[in-house]
Amino acid sequence: xxxxxxxxxxxxxxxxxxxxxxxxxxxxxxxxxxxxxxxxxxxxxxxxxxxxxxxxxxxxxxxxxxxxxxxxxxxxxxxxxxxxxxxxxxxxxxxxxxxxxxxxxxxxxxxxxxxxxxxxxxxxxxxxxxxxxxxxxxxxxxxxxxxxxxxxxxxxxxxxxxxxxxxxxxxxxxxxxxxxxxxxxxxxxxxxxxxxxxxxxxxxxxxxxxxxxxxxxxxxxxxxxxxxxxxxxxxxxxxxxxxxxxxxxxxxxxxxxxxxxxxxxxxxxxxxxxxxxxxxxxxxxxxxxxxxx
Numbered sequence: 001x002x003x004x005x006x007x008x009x010x011x012x013x014x015x016x017x018x019x020x021x022x023x024x025x026x027x028x029x030x031x032x033x034x035x036x037x038x039x040x041x042x043x044x045x046x047x048x049x050x051x052x053x054x055x056x057x058x059x060x061x062x063x064x065x066x067x068x069x070x071x072x073x074x075x076x077x078x079x080x081x082x083x084x085x086x087x088x089x090x091x092x093x094x095x096x097x098x099x100x101x102x103x104x105x106x107x108x109x110x111x112x113x114x115x116x117x118x119x120x121x122x123x124x125x126x127x128x129x130x131x132x133x134x135x136x137x138x139x140x141x142x143x144x145x146x147x148x149x150x151x152x153x154x155x156x157x158x159x160x161x162x163x164x165x166x167x168x169x170x171x172x173x174x175x176x177x178x179x180x181x182x183x184x185x186x187x188x189x190x191x192x193x194x195x196x197x198x199x200x201x202x203x204x205x206x207x208x209x210x211x212x213x214x215x216x217x218x219x220x221x222x223x224x225x226x227x228x229x230x231x232x233x234x235x236x237x238x239x240x241x242x243x244x245x246x247x248x249x250x251x252x253x254x255x256x257x258x259x260x261x262x263x264x265x266x267x268x269x270x271x272x273x274x275x276x277x278x279x280x281x282x283x284x285x286x287x288x289x290x291x292x293x
Contacts (some may be wrong), residue, residue, distance in 0.1 A: 001047065010023045010025075010229055011023060011025045011087055012045065012087050013041050013045065014043045015039060015091070016039055016041075017029060017037060017038070017039050017115070019264075021042065022089065022167075023043075023091065024089070024144060025145065026090045026091075026093070026142065026144065027143070027167065028091075028092045028093075028170060029080075029091045029092065029164070029167060030132060030167065032129060033074065033075060033095055034071055034100060035070070035095075036068060036069070036070050036071075037069045039067045039080075039082070040066045040067075041066075041082060041084070044066060045085060045086075047278070049084075049085065050083065051082070052069070052082055053080070053081040053082075053083055056072045057069055057071050068189060072094050072095060075095045076094075077092070077141065078093045078095060079093065080245075082144070092141055094149075096128075096129075096130025096133075098126055099125035099127075099129060101116070105228045109156075109160070109161060109198075110198065110201075111131075111202070112198050112199035112200030112202075114128075115211065116229070118273075119211040122287065122288060122289075123184055125211055131162040131164060132149070132162065132163050132164065134161040135159070138150075138160065143165070146174065146177060146188060146190075147173065151195060154197050163195075163217060164196055164215075164217030165195070165196060166217050168218070169218055169219070169220060172214040172265040172284065173284070175256070175265065176252075176253055176256070177189070177190070179253075179256055180249075185235070185252075186226065190222040191223050191225040192220050193223060195219075195220050196214060196215075196217050197212065202238070213268065213286070216286050218267075219267075219286075219289065220283075220284055220285075221283050223249070223280060232249075232280050233246045241274075242273070242280060243273035243274065246271055246272065246280035250269060254269060254292075265286055267284060267290070268285040268286040268291040269284055269291070270283035270292075
């Protein structure tokens with residue numbers, strides 16, 4: 001297992017992979033067996049040299065700062081390290097187990113049925129092509145500087161469990177954390193109250209929508225809990241923990257939408273007050289278009 005990564009600044013360089021730019025020293029990457037992955041360093045130091053360190057898979061093309069890596073054919077965890085002159089970027093690659101929509105139970109874990117067509121043609125509502133296996137061991141692996149794989153796993157019991165997760169959501173959450181710190185909040189991470197849900201579990205807890213972004217690994221219900229009591233912290237300083245604290249978080253996240261760099265991370269933003277069994281929280285997702293409630 002990789003060493004725990006402490007929260008700190010961005011890396012001195014970024015890595016472009018898929019259609020995303022990864023500016024952090026650690027980030028997860030989710031691929032299918034034998035998938036080809038193009039990697040490129042960007043925003044590098046002038047004249048610096050970078051190396052790709054791999055333990056598994058094949059590097060079939062390589063030039064200065066660019067590589068083509070083919071994932072191993074077997075599902076599992078395969079870390080990649082891009083080494084620069086002063087620091088590294090670790091890509092924690094999870095090779096997923098292939099999944100076919102209509103497979104109601106996957107390796108003993110109940111999934112349920114995804115819709116056959118994406119909502120309004122939006123490809124981010126396509127059923128996942130692969131599922132990540134979550135065990136006690138893999139749950140502790142960092143998927144970003146401040147979050148682990150287990151943070152997003154379904155509350156649905158199982159051993160192992162399976163889930164989907166989108167790298168874009170991870171980068172968005174880290175960018176939000178950066179913004180909160182810049183605004184003066186002393187926050188190290190989010191508590192993810194609900195991340196991935198299988199379609200079966202989503203229906204079993206009474207949710208009517210069949211197109212929840214939670215089903216696709218593209219949504220998280222979050223709150224800030226630095227005092228560790230399982231509820232939203234008193235962010236507005238009024239001595240109470242109520243919807244006003246969630247509203248502080250909501251407004252700070254909403255402030256980001258006008259920035260050009262934030263456009264690839266547009267999505268839903270929802271405000272939820274407390275109930276007897278839980279505190280207030282904020283929903284964020286990466287549907288690709290703006291939505292508010």
